[in-house]
Amino acid sequence: MRTWSESKNRIFIKTPEPFDFKVNLDYLQRDSNECMYEIEENMIIRVMEINHLRALVRISETDSECLAVEFIAGTKPELLEDKEAVVNYICEWFDFDTDLMPFYESGRQDLLLKPAIERFYGLRIMGLNDLFEGLCWGILGQQINLKFAYTLKRQFVEKFGEHLDYNGKNYWVFPSYEKISKLTAEDMADIKMTKRKREYIIGVAKLMANGDLSKENLLHVDDLKQAEKELIRIRGIGPWTANYVLMRCLRYPDAFPIDDVGLINAIQFVKGMERKPTKAEIRELSAAWSTWEVCYVLSVENAVLNG
Structure with missing residues (x-):
């Protein structure tokens, strides 16, 4: 309540x-x-x-x-x-x-998580409420650094979004899938993303405009793996993007973007490894956090990004 x-x-x-x-x-x-x-x-x-x-x-x-x-x-x-x-x-x-107390209580016993939990106590899993925005952000961020992803997002929003004016500033509304579904890749050519990413975004918009994809339908899927499959079948959505959306938008606590570059680099740094950890090693490190994978990812990344 x-x-x-x-x-x-x-x-x-x-x-x-x-x-x-x-x-x-x-x-x-x-x-x-x-x-x-x-x-x-x-x-x-x-x-x-x-x-x-x-x-x-x-x-x-x-x-x-x-x-x-x-x-x-x-x-x-x-x-x-x-x-x-x-x-x-x-x-x-x-x-x-989300009740974070069980995670915090256990996390204080984990040498990898304890410093992050103590420093960032009270950090929530800030989300993306809108499915189209979440999918677009996931696609925009594929294989580029975070700073450039934010640049692409601003270009996309300022070209195709709407805004309210207040005190001389524009406050933006994310472009609607209805509007983007009517575009061609050439309409987005002045945004510095690849043509393939433009096609992916328009394809997602068309699926949503046709009613073939919606947040409501995905929320009625009880099983994480099934929800992941529903997303991965979409052109341009791989395991990383699917799990990012499952984590940030659909709020699956056990979504696990194991290929996340930030997570991989953070674990390598925190553990003092001379090489990047393998997927098997990451799964072993996170095994104690089954159903809390999202909190695990956020905590480890913050330990490095803001440490």
């Missing part, structure tokens, strides 16, 4: 334990080229597309273990169902429904 209240132009959402707003803000600011939100003075400003409307919100932390969600630019919803949708969106984005 999600606990929230409202007062005037704001909604207050009760945060779970453990949760550290500042630690999550630091994670959200891992690249300055992020275009889906702005972070200023420890506050997040972003557009949320909810039901039939778009709300521009400013998210901050209060002194009473709550997030304050302020509606700005006259975008406050009036209907209760829309306010509840806003609450659900933020709770899903911040992964408030």
